[in-house]
Amino acid sequence: MADVPEWVPTTIDPQVSRAVKRLARTQLSEERFKTFWRSRRPFVVKDLHKDLQACWEPQFFIQQYGDTACEVQDCETGKEQTSTVAAFFSLFGSAEPPKRILKLKDWPPTANFKAMFPQLQEDFERAMPLPEYITSSGAKNLAAHFPLNSFTPDLGPKMYNALASTFDETHSGSTRLHLDMSDAVNLMTHAASARDGSAGYALWHIFAPEDTCHVRAYLNQKKSPQERGDPIHNQSYYLTQSMLDELSDQYQVRPYIIRQYLGQAIFIPAGCAHQVSNQADCVKVACDFVSPESVAICKQLWDEFRIQRLARCWPPDVIPFAHMLYWTWESTQMIVSGGEQYHFAEDDSSRQTPFLLPALPSSRNSRTNPI
Numbered sequence: 001m002a003d004v005p006e007w008v009p010t011t012i013d014p015q016v017s018r019a020v021k022r023l024a025r026t027q028l029s030e031e032r033f034k035t036f037w038r039s040r041r042p043f044v045v046k047d048l049h050k051d052l053q054a055c056w057e058p059q060f061f062i063q064q065y066g067d068t069a070c071e072v073q074d075c076e077t078g079k080e081q082t083s084t085v086a087a088f089f090s091l092f093g094s095a096e097p098p099k100r101i102l103k104l105k106d107w108p109p110t111a112n113f114k115a116m117f118p119q120l121q122e123d124f125e126r127a128m129p130l131p132e133y134i135t136s137s138g139a140k141n142l143a144a145h146f147p148l149n150s151f152t153p154d155l156g157p158k159m160y161n162a163l164a165s166t167f168d169e170t171h172s173g174s175t176r177l178h179l180d181m182s183d184a185v186n187l188m189t190h191a192a193s194a195r196d197g198s199a200g201y202a203l204w205h206i207f208a209p210e211d212t213c214h215v216r217a218y219l220n221q222k223k224s225p226q227e228r229g230d231p232i233h234n235q236s237y238y239l240t241q242s243m244l245d246e247l248s249d250q251y252q253v254r255p256y257i258i259r260q261y262l263g264q265a266i267f268i269p270a271g272c273a274h275q276v277s278n279q280a281d282c283v284k285v286a287c288d289f290v291s292p293e294s295v296a297i298c299k300q301l302w303d304e305f306r307i308q309r310l311a312r313c314w315p316p317d318v319i320p321f322a323h324m325l326y327w328t329w330e331s332t333q334m335i336v337s338g339g340e341q342y343h344f345a346e347d348d349s350s351r352q353t354p355f356l357l358p359a360l361p362s363s364r365n366s367r368t369n370p371i
């Protein structure tokens, strides 16, 4: 794996990309975060790999779980097949272009991540800035206030493990265009070298929330008459360069274009549609959170997604919005009156809430791509 040299070309032509701020961890104060978040701008925190202590290398997963069966998905066709963790990760770092661009589908299973890899979960949470906002026990993470004897939403961490794709007119990236219902942060923990030996990276296109309607209108023009539903929520499109050019010509919309290198965390505010194309074999880890700054847009997205969900018979919400607000209110009342956030009351039966909320299928996976 090539380490990230100081000179990596992170700047992208301002004619094609909105400006993206890249900060060191020490430069990210809470005030600065709030400024980005209120204006719903993604940003990058760099060099976090220097704070990681656990091993996130393909070899580690091969050694620990090599024989485990897993589903791999072809990023182009969407076809899935059963493989093993060793067979998948041994494809990492090969100088030959892969025959198929594969990604691991829900491995390790998001619901089991903490149980399977407690040291990776700790490592991730320790390395991330602003734990108050993003961790599963952060007081400013509204999705972290559910009592433990109720449905607790699955906020991750979730891993994205995929081989290199090519950004051209014929490929569809690693993850197609989609919109998450919550805020998210995604950290690159391993990137193989690119085929020319330079530092590998993942290419992100992130759209500002106010551009969603234009992106949607553009994609609706592309849809075949048989295609039902919303083209962003369906996650069926990857915007190639010629599509991005058309979008810019027709609607004057420019995305934030980000090259994500090792140790770089991309913060994605709720409401920003995004797509990713790995330009090298990559291991990334991500989690969801709901900041106080995002409540209004999350409510709007939840309502919008609900319509789509009911029409398409998709599973229930990952994070039930009204429940979330209720439990945040309850929990903050307790904090204000000198108690603890519900979250911490694991072994305290006196904190048991008077009723149990219905268990819902929870997973960050329901927001991952069908393809």
Ligand SMILES: O=C(O)CCC(=O)C(=O)O
Residues within 6 Å of the ligand: 160, 162, 174, 175, 180, 184, 185, 186, 202, 274, 276, 284, 286
């Ligand atoms: O890395 C990827 O392929 C997708 C990541 C993503 O969409 C996310 O973290 O929200």
